[in-house]
Amino acid sequence: xxxxxxxxxxxxxxxxxxxxxxxxxxxxxxxxxxxxxxxxxxxxxxxxxxxxxxxxxxxxxxxxxxxxxxxxxxxxxxxxxxxxxxxxxxxxxxxxxxxxxxxxxxxxxxxxxxxxxxxxxxxxxxxxxxxxxxxxxxxxxxxxxxxxxxxxxxxxxxxxxxxxxxxxxxxxxxxxxxxxxxxxxxxxxxxxxxxxxxxxxxxxxxxxxxxxxxxxxxxxxxxxxxxxxxxxxxxxxxxxxxxxxxxxxxxxxxxxxxxxxxxxxxxxxxxxxxxxxxxxxxxxxxxxxxxxxxxxxxxxxxxxxxxxxxxxxxxxxxxxxxxxxxxxxxxxxxxxxxxxxxxxxxxxxxxxxxxxxxxxxxxxxxxxxxxxxxxxxxxxxxxxxxxxxxxxxxxxxxxxxxxxxxxxxxxxxxxxxxxxxxxxxxxxxxxxxxxxxxxxxxxxxxxxxxxxxxxxxxxxxxxxxxxxxxxxxxxxxxxxxxxxxxxxxxxxxxxxxxxxxxxxxxx
Amino acid sequence: xxxxxxxxxxxxxxxxxxxxxxxxxxxxxxxxxxxxxxxxxxxxxxxxxxxxxxxxxxxxxxxxxxxxxxxxxxxxxxxxxxxxxxxxxxxxxxxxxxxxxxxxxxxxxxxxxxxxxxxxxxxxxxxxxxxxxxxxxxxxxxxxxxxxxxxxxxxxxxxxxxxxxxxxxxxxxxxxxxxxxxxxxxxxxxxxxxxxxxxxxxxxxxxxxxxxxxxxxxxxxxxxxxxxxxxxxxxxxxxxxxxxxxxxxxxxxxxxxxxxxxxxxxxxxxxxxxxxxxxxxxxxxxxxxxxxxxxxxxxxxxxxxxxxx
Ligand SMILES: Nc1ncnc2c1ncn2[C@@H]1O[C@H](COP(=O)(O)OP(=O)(O)OP(=O)(O)O)[C@@H](O)[C@H]1O
Ligand SMILES: [Mg+2]
Numbered sequence: 094x095x096x097x098x099x100x101x102x103x104x105x106x107x108x109x110x111x112x113x114x115x116x117x118x119x120x121x122x123x124x125x126x127x128x129x130x131x132x133x134x135x136x137x138x139x140x141x142x143x144x145x146x147x148x149x150x151x152x153x154x155x156x157x158x159x160x161x162x163x164x165x166x167x168x169x170x171x172x173x174x175x176x177x178x179x180x181x182x183x184x185x186x187x188x189x190x191x192x193x194x195x196x197x198x199x200x201x202x203x204x205x206x207x208x209x210x211x212x213x214x215x216x217x218x219x220x221x222x223x224x225x226x227x228x229x230x231x232x233x234x235x236x237x238x239x240x241x242x243x244x245x246x247x248x249x250x251x252x253x254x255x256x257x258x259x260x261x262x263x264x265x266x267x268x269x270x271x272x273x274x275x276x277x278x279x280x281x282x283x284x285x286x287x288x289x290x291x292x293x294x295x296x297x298x299x300x301x302x303x304x305x306x307x308x309x310x311x312x313x314x315x316x317x318x319x320x321x322x323x324x325x326x327x328x329x330x331x332x333x334x335x336x337x338x339x340x341x342x343x344x345x346x347x348x349x350x351x352x353x354x355x356x357x358x359x360x361x362x363x364x365x366x367x368x369x370x371x372x373x374x375x376x377x378x379x380x381x382x383x384x385x386x387x388x389x390x391x392x393x394x395x396x397x398x399x400x401x402x403x404x405x406x407x408x409x410x411x412x413x414x415x416x417x418x419x420x421x422x423x424x425x426x427x428x429x430x431x432x433x434x435x436x437x438x439x440x441x442x443x444x445x446x447x448x449x450x451x452x453x454x455x456x457x458x459x460x461x462x463x464x465x466x467x468x469x470x471x472x473x474x475x476x477x478x479x480x481x482x483x484x485x486x487x488x489x490x491x492x493x494x495x496x497x498x499x500x501x502x503x504x505x506x507x508x509x510x511x512x513x514x515x516x517x518x519x520x521x522x523x524x525x526x527x528x529x530x531x532x533x534x535x536x537x538x539x540x541x542x543x544x545x546x547x548x549x550x551x552x553x554x555x556x557x558x559x560x561x562x563x564x565x566x567x568x569x570x571x572x573x574x575x576x577x578x579x580x581x582x583x584x585x586x587x588x589x590x591x592x593x594x595x596x597x598x599x600x
Numbered sequence: 601x602x603x604x605x606x607x608x609x610x611x612x613x614x615x616x617x618x619x620x621x622x623x624x625x626x627x628x629x630x631x632x633x634x635x636x637x638x639x640x641x642x643x644x645x646x647x648x649x650x651x652x653x654x655x656x657x658x659x660x661x662x663x664x665x666x667x668x669x670x671x672x673x674x675x676x677x678x679x680x681x682x683x684x685x686x687x688x689x690x691x692x693x694x695x696x697x698x699x700x701x702x703x704x705x706x707x708x709x710x711x712x713x714x715x716x717x718x719x720x721x722x723x724x725x726x727x728x729x730x731x732x733x734x735x736x737x738x739x740x741x742x743x744x745x746x747x748x749x750x751x752x753x754x755x756x757x758x759x760x761x762x763x764x765x766x767x768x769x770x771x772x773x774x775x776x777x778x779x780x781x782x783x784x785x786x787x788x789x790x791x792x793x794x795x796x797x798x799x800x801x802x803x804x805x806x807x808x809x810x811x812x813x814x815x816x817x818x819x820x821x822x823x824x825x826x827x828x829x830x831x832x833x834x835x836x837x838x839x840x841x842x843x844x845x846x847x848x849x850x851x852x853x854x855x856x857x858x859x860x861x862x863x864x865x866x867x868x869x870x871x872x873x874x875x876x877x878x879x880x881x882x883x884x885x886x887x888x889x890x891x892x893x894x895x896x897x898x899x900x901x902x903x904x905x906x907x908x909x
Contacts, residue, residue: 146787165786165789166786166787166788166789167787167788167789170788170789176787178787182781182783182784182787182788183781183784184776184777184780184781184784184785185780185900186780186900187773187776187777187780191773195773195774195777195784195785195788195790196774196785196788196789196790197788198770198773200769200770203769204764204768204769205768205769205770205773246788250788
């Protein structure tokens with residue numbers, strides 16, 4: 094086995110955290126190597142070291158048998174290592190071609206040669222079968238297309254080793270399928286790929302071997318074809334995990350949310366919701382399925398008052414809240430787990446304690462007079478952290494320093510702690526490890542049992558199928574199908590999601 | 601009295617004269633903001649530039665050396681702003697405001713210390729308008745162009761070159777990348793700090809140049825607070841011009857026109873209180889900012905220090 098990467102004794106610590114604790118990692122040339130581990134296990138940190146973003150405190154890296162040291166991502170790229178980051182490194186106002194060639198532009202006589210770089214990008218995209226439009230602005234292309242730009246960006250710079258950090262977390266099932274084809278094609282072309290994911294089925298399908306990290310240490314490496322999802326899960330978590338939740342039959346109560354003929358526009362002022370009507374009962378989970386960009390985001394924003402509606406009504410527990418401001422809605426018992434935790438759920442420059450009361454600073458118990466009672470807030474935050482297993486040294490660290498999954502858990506803890514009447518959960522397990530996902534699923538079911546009405550949005554069809562009592566399918570801003578969980582299956586939902594019209598009646 | 605009589609070639613010429621200092625400053629701040637650093641200190645830097653130009657001209661008798669001195673002083677002040685806001689990661693508004701506060705005190709102090717005159721400096725040599733012989737006899741063009749000095753042409757030239765560099769060269773692309781997302785730029789090997797320093801120093805030099813125009817081209821002396829908020833108007837022009845040099849040029853010409861019109865109306869004795877007339881360019885700035893800019897096009901990372909981590 095010819096090694097392309099050999100990392101030895103890598104140590105990296107952050108204030109209060111030992112993120113990488115003497116990690117050894119060996120990756121063969123031309124293999125797809127999976128990297129698994131709980132949230133905060135140190136995967137991204139290790140890859141940031143490999144890609145030159147961070148410098149290790151200790152340890153060596155060898156590439157193709159030669160020791161290397163990187164001072165910057167550019168150094169690593171020059172040696173053939175390219176990373177596609179968990180949070181994309183693209184400039185939204187630039188075109189695809191500009192982003193792709195940034196730092197290594199194609200010029201003529203000192204000026205940017207746009208037409209040549211666009212035709213070069215087109216060629217590259219054809220060569221690797223990654224469809225993109227070179228002249229489109231990145232802000233207007235889908236997440237999947239952005240990821241293709243990122244992959245092409247490292248290929249353009251001649252990367253032999255490509256690191257994909259949770260590439261599928263933001264993809265639709267179809268896009269994931271496309272990525273699978275891409276990864277396979279790259280492997281055939283001789284590239285080495287490191288693939289990070291929390292979705293075990295993907296890891297089993299995409300990779301040749303898997304290395305599992307726990308709390309900054311390697312706990313084992315397995316040949317993918319000789320292992321199972323259960324083994325990997327228990328290696329990661331240190332105990333056995335049930336990969337499917339057990340759900341009790343629903344006990345539907347009163348109607349909690351009633352939405353009638355709701356209309357709203359998107360950021361580009363085009364209709365995004367074209368007359369949507371549905372309801373959610375207390376004690377019921379209603380899942381919303383649909384390909385990304387079919388109005389689900391606007392539905393959540395309209396329900397939480399983040400965008401103005403252009404028609405229709407929203408009733409919560411009988412009360413018309415259509416024109417209520419966001420804070421008023423939250424007081425009436427709506428809780429919101431936003432899909433984009435960086436933009437909406439957290440303030441990354443605030444401490445965990447401050448984030449834990451974000452939006453609800455008027456909780457009486459956390460105030461002393463008109464001041465915030467920081468001591469109680471810290472205690473409150475510590476309690477949430479313990480309950481939701483948020484791994485961080487203390488409530489005083491900045492939210493920005495947490496691993497992706499732990500950030501998500503903090504948002505969940507905050508929203509669950511309010512015992513909401515209506516819980517709107519958008520991509521609640523995006524980026525979470527199997528253990529945490531299991532925990533969140535059980536928490537959602539516990540909320541359901543308590544009598545909360547839950548609206549669940551997920552791009553993960555299996556999540557919708559596992560948890561929902563009823564499923565609404567969105568297509569082009571409308572509900573094109575409503576199915577009871579017991580009487581439907583993934584194929585039917587999948588067909589509806591792509592606009593394959595056949596109305597399904599229930600009740 | 602015929603109000604329409606103010607609309608003549610003189611008005612156009614005055615427009616360009618009024619716009620020239622604004623154009624320099626606006627191009628400078630456009631570059632600074634494009635790289636992600638806001639520099640409200642341009643107001644103060646212009647004033648320092650105006651003063652340095654007069655001071656050096658006073659001793660050398662050559663206004664061009666005065667202009668050079670203004671550019672150098674502006675660049676040094678830009679360097680200070682760059683160091684505090686990029687390296688020390690201080691709040692950019694606060695450090696910019698500090699430069700403006702210094703500009704309130706220091707030139708006035710030096711006026712007294714050097715010339716023992718509180719309100720204004722002595723007269724110094726100034727930059728004369730160009731006289732281009734073959735244009736002289738042409739209608740409109742002749743009187744318009746032959747009433748400008750070299751700096752006015754330099755301003756227009758700078759706007760065009762500034763536009764080309766920002767949008768058609770790798771350097772410009774890198775500057776814009778750094779102002780939109782420094783981390784993304786860093787990962788592809790673009791030196792964020794270097795470019796930001798470069799742009800902020802450049803903004804200081806351009807503001808110094810604009811200030812010099814006021815003191816040794818438009819007048820031939822320095823007077824207390826002679827910039828009268830032109831640095832801020834230049835920032836307004838930058839926004840109005842959607843953070844592009846050519847757009848800023850257009851906006852500066854518009855503000856220059858408002859200023860010239862206001863002066864012309866005063867000269868023919870239009871019976872509006874002169875204080876009110878003088879607010880005209882500023883009101884136009886406000887209207888422009890409030891209504892006509894449309895969706896804001898500010899660089900995403902402007903004002904935020906970059907921490908390499
Ligand atoms: N820049 C930073 N500053 C402080 N702490 C950090 C920083 N980056 C990572 N950490 C800490 O290091 C540990 C490992 O984080 P890392 O991001 O590598 O985890 P991960 O395995 O990628 O997790 P996830 O699956 O949630 O993305 C975490 O405890 C995290 O809080
Ligand atoms: Mg990670």
